[in-house]
Amino acid sequence: MIKNEHKQNFLRKFRLLYGKLLVFYTMKINTDSKLIEEALTRGVEKIYPSRQALETALRAGKKLLIYTGIDPTGKLHLGHGVVLGKLRQFQDLGHEIVVLIGDFTATIGDPTGKSETRKPLTRRQVLENAKNYKKQISKILDVKKSNLRFLHNEEWTNKLKPIDMLGLASHFTVAQLLERDMFQERIKIGGDIRLHEFLYPIFQAYDAVTMDVDMQIGGNDQTFNMLAGRTLMKKLKGKETFVLTTKLLTDPTGKKMGKTELNMINLEENPKEMYGKIMKWPDGLIVPGFELCARISIDEAKKITNPRDAKAKLAKTIVKQYYGEETARAAEREFNRIFKENKLPTKIAELKIEERKLNILDFLVKTNLAPSKSEAKRLVLQKGVKINGVTQKDWKKIIEIKTGMILQVGKRKFLKIS
RNA sequence: GGGCAGGUGGCGGAGUAGUCAAUCGCACCAGACUGUAAAUCUGGCGGCCACUGGCCUUCGGGGGUGCGAAUCCCUCCCUGCCCA
Numbered sequence: 001m002i003k004n005e006h007k008q009n010f011l012r013k014f015r016l017l018y019g020k021l022l023v024f025y026t027m028k029i030n031t032d033s034k035l036i037e038e039a040l041t042r043g044v045e046k047i048y049p050s051r052q053a054l055e056t057a058l059r060a061g062k063k064l065l066i067y068t069g070i071d072p073t074g075k076l077h078l079g080h081g082v083v084l085g086k087l088r089q090f091q092d093l094g095h096e097i098v099v100l101i102g103d104f105t106a107t108i109g110d111p112t113g114k115s116e117t118r119k120p121l122t123r124r125q126v127l128e129n130a131k132n133y134k135k136q137i138s139k140i141l142d143v144k145k146s147n148l149r150f151l152h153n154e155e156w157t158n159k160l161k162p163i164d165m166l167g168l169a170s171h172f173t174v175a176q177l178l179e180r181d182m183f184q185e186r187i188k189i190g191g192d193i194r195l196h197e198f199l200y201p202i203f204q205a206y207d208a209v210t211m212d213v214d215m216q217i218g219g220n221d222q223t224f225n226m227l228a229g230r231t232l233m234k235k236l237k238g239k240e241t242f243v244l245t246t247k248l249l250t251d252p253t254g255k256k257m258g259k260t261e262l263n264m265i266n267l268e269e270n271p272k273e274m275y276g277k278i279m280k281w282p283d284g285l286i287v288p289g290f291e292l293c294a295r296i297s298i299d300e301a302k303k304i305t306n307p308r309d310a311k312a313k314l315a316k317t318i319v320k321q322y323y324g325e326e327t328a329r330a331a332e333r334e335f336n337r338i339f340k341e342n343k344l345p346t347k348i349a350e351l352k353i354e355e356r357k358l359n360i361l362d363f364l365v366k367t368n369l370a371p372s373k374s375e376a377k378r379l380v381l382q383k384g385v386k387i388n389g390v391t392q393k394d395w396k397k398i399i400e401i402k403t404g405m406i407l408q409v410g411k412r413k414f415l416k417i418s
Numbered sequence: 419g420g421g422c423a424g425g426u427g428g429c430g431g432a433g434u435a436g437u438c439a440a441u442c443g444c445a446c447c448a449g450a451c452u453g454u455a456a457a458u459c460u461g462g463c464g465g466c467c468a469c470u471g472g473c474c475u476u477c478g479g480g481g482g483u484g485c486g487a488a489u490c491c492c493u494c495c496c497u498g499c500c501c502a
Contacts, residue, residue, distance in 0.1 A: 276454090276455055277455080279454050279455060279456075280454080280455050280456065281456070282456055282457070283453095283456060283457075285456095306453070307453070307454095307456080308452095308453040308454060308456085309453085311453090311454075311456080312454085335454080335455085336454095338455090339454055339455065340454080359468085372464085372465065372466085373465085373466070373467090374463095374464080374465065374466075375447085375462095375463085377469090378447085378448075378462060378463080379447080379448065381448095381462095382447085382448045382449060382461075382462075383448080383449070384447080384448045384449075395468090395469095396468055396469095409447095409448090410447075410448065410449095410455095411448095411455065412455065
């Protein structure tokens with residue numbers, strides 16, 4: 001048992017070392033000042049200990065081991081894309097990149113919600129979530145290059161013994177952990193803080209120490225956790241590390257933000273949906289969107305003055321990054337077709353119905369276009385229902401159902417009877 | 419262990435016996451307009467009934483008082499805060 005553990009430890013160290021050597025011999029560090037400038041500024045919220053310090057290191061051509069952690073608590077979304085995009089810039093500069101899949105930390109659940117404790121995930125759910133991560137991440141990072149590795153924190157965290165835990169915990173005080181903004185908010189509203197989530201930053205810090213990283217990259221909301229890593233690194237290894245936080249994708253005016261919703265466009269989202277969802281963004285998000293999500297020059301984006309066109313450009317650019325030029329163009333065409341030209345979508349979901357005649361309300365419920373008859377009635381009275389392009393006004397109407405019939409509810413829901 | 423405050427629709431949060439299917443905000447849906455599935459404005463937002471009205475089930479669970487309860491009483495469950 002112990003032998004086995006030793007062996008694994010050895011193997012792990014060997015792999016790390018091997019990886020480092022490989023990178024050392026095959027990759028050169030790029031010190032192009034324009035690229036460095038971009039990496040240091042675009043979408044960057046803050047750099048610890050200072051921008052200056054990091055810039056000096058980068059210009060000196062020092063090879064850095066940089067990591068970001070992603071907890072598989074759900075699907076990857078555009079918010080992850082921002083951080084990964086930043087990582088890509090450093091990858092292109094030739095630094096050594098680690099994407100840490102936080103399979104252990106995901107089971108705790110980083111307490112992001114103001115008021116609620118996140119439901120703990122089972123190991124199974126975590127594995128399920130992480131399933132396609134690598135594939136999605138490969139759309140942003142270059143997996144063909146040898147300076148990118150994927151690691152899992154279960155590997156080392158599960159080996160911690162209670163005595164080790166206590167050792168780690170002893171480097172932090174309750175007051176320090178309590179400083180975290182979301183804990184403060186919870187306290188303010190009288191919410192509870194579970195002990196396990198309280199410990200979250202310690203585990204994340206341990207990741208940084210174990211991998212012996214030089215720099216951590218993460219969203220602005222991860223500042224606290226990453227700084228915990230910086231602290232632990234200093235205490236245990238006496239090493240100064242960099243922390244770079246990226247801006248969050250939010251409306252600069254701060255008003256009327258759909259909260260986290262906006263970031264929640266999944267990277268796996270169907271391209272047409274992705275395009276449409278970006279078009280749904282408020283105008284205030286256009287500039288941040290370009291800065292954070294689009295890998296094209298900001299100047300190019302600023303040339304477009306009409307907000308609608310700018311947003312369309314943004315939507316197309318982002319879809320292109322994940323699905324390629326062709327698909328992006330098709331998504332744009334489809335969007336224009338439905339919402340600019342008011343035509344039917346090229347593809348309409350089909351449904352078979354046994355009945356030949358139905359009251360319009362039953363018809364809507366039967367086809368799942370309305371959740372209840374009351375709702376269906378409301379829709380009809382509000383003129384939200386069209387059959388073969390004709391607005392329906394009479395909720396008592398009996399519909400003769402024919403194949404090929406096209407039902408439309410609102411602007412977006414279409415159904416064809418087959 | 420002691421003291422206190424609570425549990426209401428997807429969420430937040432009013433209401434403390436009749437006018438409560440329950441103010442309001444968010445989210446959501448529809449309409450108008452436009453530059454789009456944006457912004458703004460308007461309307462809707464438990465369910466059922468061939469419906470300008472009527473019925474049914476909801477306010478943590480169970481029981482009770484009363485003509486009448488989300489609102490009062492009892493009991494159980496759950497949660498938070500404070501003191502030790």
